[in-house]
Amino acid sequence: MPSMSTAELKERLIRDLPGVLVITPVKAEHANNGGTQPKGDPPPKPKRGEEGPVDLLATKDAIVLAERIPDVARYVRDTLGYTLLTDLTAVDYLADGVIELIYRFVHLEGGPTLAIKTRVPRDRAVVPSITPFWPGADLQEREAFDMYGVDFPGHPNLVRVYMWDAFEGFPMRKDFPKQGDKYIAEEEE
Amino acid sequence: MAEDTEIQLELEKQGVFVSTINRFYNWGRRSSVWPLAFGLACCAIEMMATGLSRYDLARFGAEMFRASPRQADLMIVAGTVTKKMAPQVVRLYNQMPEPRYVISMGACATSGGPFRDGYNVLRGIDLFLPVDVYIPGCPPRPEALLHAIMTLQAQIDDQKLNRVRWYGKTEAKDFPVPTFGKQGLELEGRLIDPVGGLPLISPYNSPLAGELRSGRIEHPELARHFPIMDDTVELEGPNKAVGVAPEIAIDDLKRKPEVARA
Numbered sequence: 001m002p003s004m005s006t007a008e009l010k011e012r013l014i015r016d017l018p019g020v021l022v023i024t025p026v027k028a029e030h031a032n033n034g035g036t037q038p039k040g041d042p043p044p045k046p047k048r049g050e051e052g053p054v055d056l057l058a059t060k061d062a063i064v065l066a067e068r069i070p071d072v073a074r075y076v077r078d079t080l081g082y083t084l085l086t087d088l089t090a091v092d093y094l095a096d097g098v099i100e101l102i103y104r105f106v107h108l109e110g111g112p113t114l115a116i117k118t119r120v121p122r123d124r125a126v127v128p129s130i131t132p133f134w135p136g137a138d139l140q141e142r143e144a145f146d147m148y149g150v151d152f153p154g155h156p157n158l159v160r161v162y163m164w165d166a167f168e169g170f171p172m173r174k175d176f177p178k179q180g181d182k183y184i185a186e187e188e189e
Numbered sequence: 190m191a192e193d194t195e196i197q198l199e200l201e202k203q204g205v206f207v208s209t210i211n212r213f214y215n216w217g218r219r220s221s222v223w224p225l226a227f228g229l230a231c232c233a234i235e236m237m238a239t240g241l242s243r244y245d246l247a248r249f250g251a252e253m254f255r256a257s258p259r260q261a262d263l264m265i266v267a268g269t270v271t272k273k274m275a276p277q278v279v280r281l282y283n284q285m286p287e288p289r290y291v292i293s294m295g296a297c298a299t300s301g302g303p304f305r306d307g308y309n310v311l312r313g314i315d316l317f318l319p320v321d322v323y324i325p326g327c328p329p330r331p332e333a334l335l336h337a338i339m340t341l342q343a344q345i346d347d348q349k350l351n352r353v354r355w356y357g358k359t360e361a362k363d364f365p366v367p368t369f370g371k372q373g374l375e376l377e378g379r380l381i382d383p384v385g386g387l388p389l390i391s392p393y394n395s396p397l398a399g400e401l402r403s404g405r406i407e408h409p410e411l412a413r414h415f416p417i418m419d420d421t422v423e424l425e426g427p428n429k430a431v432g433v434a435p436e437i438a439i440d441d442l443k444r445k446p447e448v449a450r451a
Contacts, residue, residue: 162273162309163273163309164273164369165369166369166370166371167369167371167372168371168372169372169384171308171309171384176308176384177384
């Protein structure tokens with residue numbers, strides 16, 4: 001049963017597709033330890049509600065350049081053998097101005113899945129489409145476009161899936177109006 | 190009238206059937222309320238359960254779920270009406286022949302339910318259709334749907350042939366079908382159900398009240414108030430505000446005497 005850890009995946013990507021992996025800033029404690037246990041007592045756990053600012057973007061997953069996503073997808077499918085894209089979804093990090101796309105690949109013989117992430121700025125969310133060579137990504141890319149406004153150049157039919165075509169805005173973005181009366185206020189002015 | 194009914198029932202026991210035209214027509218209509226076979230969400234599962242043998246909707250003559258609106262008398266709006274689905278629901282209703290009835294089944298069809306503040310769910314089917322019977326619940330149990338059918342039958346029993354519209358000369362009116370706009374559903378080019386706001390039109394009255402818009406618009410200019418998300422609200426604990434929000438206190442029947450005294 002194929003199994004590949006995140007660290008192994010990163011090594012393979014660095015070796016076989018140089019320049020693809022984005023080196024993410026990891027917190028100092030993680031970088032220095034190198035897998036060993038931290039010495040001394042761990043700092044006291046902060047109480048609920050008193051935690052300091054959380055770095056939402058800190059991750060150990062493989063983050064690749066957005067424009068190299070097709071190369072990475074081909075590599076994962078043809079070389080590593082993960083032939084099923086089960087999930088293509090997006091996360092909106094409003095405070096950081098980042099939209100993160102997560103591609104999750106499955107090997108049909110079983111084993112843990114592979115997660116590949118990419119990050120694009122919110123105001124210019126463009127990721128090359130993988131639909132031309134991976135038809136299973138068709139609807140999932142359309143969904144990411146519909147809900148988050150991510151543009152997938154190269155997609156043969158990038159139109160909305162859930163909302164109607166005339167609809168304006170991307171409802172799953174964090175700054176989409178919830179129940180504040182944005183449109184009514186505009187009409188009153 | 191009650192005496193008449195007693196005499197009538199006594200005669201029926203003896204095998205003599207006497208009826209009025211009203212009672213006869215109403216009996217015919219109430220005993221074969223054929224619903225339209227369509228479901229929108231999880232309420233439809235309960236609706237299917239109601240139609241099957243355990244709850245047996247056939248006891249009320251309403252077991253014939255018709256696949257065509259042309260043959261249906263009753264529309265059970267079973268489930269969440271999304272804004273994308275709303276025009277089709279209204280169009281199906283317009284295609285039903287009169288007399289036609291609507292049961293709004295569950296919290297979602299009645300008001301939008303838990304999805305009310307979302308961007309995609311219609312805030313109650315009564316914005317577009319006149320509803321005869323509402324069923325609360327999420328989803329309502331089959332017994333609740335049976336009770337709604339019985340309530341509808343009681344309403345039909347009260348109808349008078351010279352009052353109802355469909356035996357008169359007035360023609361059936363088509364209810365306006367909403368269209369898709371940039372920010373929500375539109376009716377005749379006017380935005381009526383904006384994303385991130387409350388509906389800008391009032392719901393329809395029940396058919397008994399004339400199928401007109403009630404005129405009660407739900408404070409379009411007032412944003413609804415969530416005390417926990419408001420910095421100015423004093424908190425008793427991490428998840429609980431002190432006291433009761435004023436707009437809840439107004440509607441709270443148990444506290445009403447206190448409010449009146451204060």
